[in-house]
Every structure is written in C-alpha cells, then in structure tokens.
Amino acid sequence: MSKQFGQILQQAKKMQEKLVKLQEEVANKTVEAQSGGGMVSCVVNGKQEVLSLKISEEIWEEKDKELLEDLVMAAINEGLDKSREMLQEEMAKVTGGMQMPFGM
Numbered sequence: 001m002s003k004q005f006g007q008i009l010q011q012a013k014k015m016q017e018k019l020v021k022l023q024e025e026v027a028n029k030t031v032e033a034q035s036g037g038g039m040v041s042c043v044v045n046g047k048q049e050v051l052s053l054k055i056s057e058e059i060w061e062e063k064d065k066e067l068l069e070d071l072v073m074a075a076i077n078e079g080l081d082k083s084r085e086m087l088q089e090e091m092a093k094v095t096g097g098m099q100m101p102f103g104m
Contacts, residue, residue: 018094026090033078040071044079046087 026046034041039059043052053075059068 026087031082033075035074036071040075042075042079044083
C-alpha cells in the first residue's frame, strides 16, 4: 500500500469519526415549525423525531377537523424539512460542502 493511499484512508477515517460525532450532536438540536399563523407548532430534533406538538385554542373553536389535520401535517412536514436542512448545514461544515450519503 502506498503512503499516499494510507493517508487517504486515514483522512477518510477521520471524516467518518467527525460525521458520527456530528450525528450525535445534531440529534440533540431542535428546530421549531408552525402552520396556520402559529395555530399549530411542533418541535423536531436532528433525528427526525417530533418532540412536541401544540395546537392553539383558536383552532379548537373552529371545530374544523380537516383544517386541523392539514395544519398538523403542514407543521410536521415543515419541522422535518428544517431538521434536514439543519443536518445538511452541519454536515457541510465537516465535509467542506462535499455531498455525502448520510442516513440516520
């Protein structure tokens, strides 16, 4: 094995270690998303888990089941999108913007 190839493997190992550490750090970070002007809000972590969901009293007064379902779905989808964006931004710091396959 050439010295250059050995260095590449060592760099790859360091990058992998950084990515594992990043996964652990991002898992503890959260983002918040809202829909319906704040009638529904949720908090999502870096592991794509919904940690909380809040529904305002105002929406209950409307008694519109379909509207509530749509707002809950919109808030959760927005939260998941923000969580993925957060993860990509943090990964770009580690990888220098190089796109890498990444699953959690």
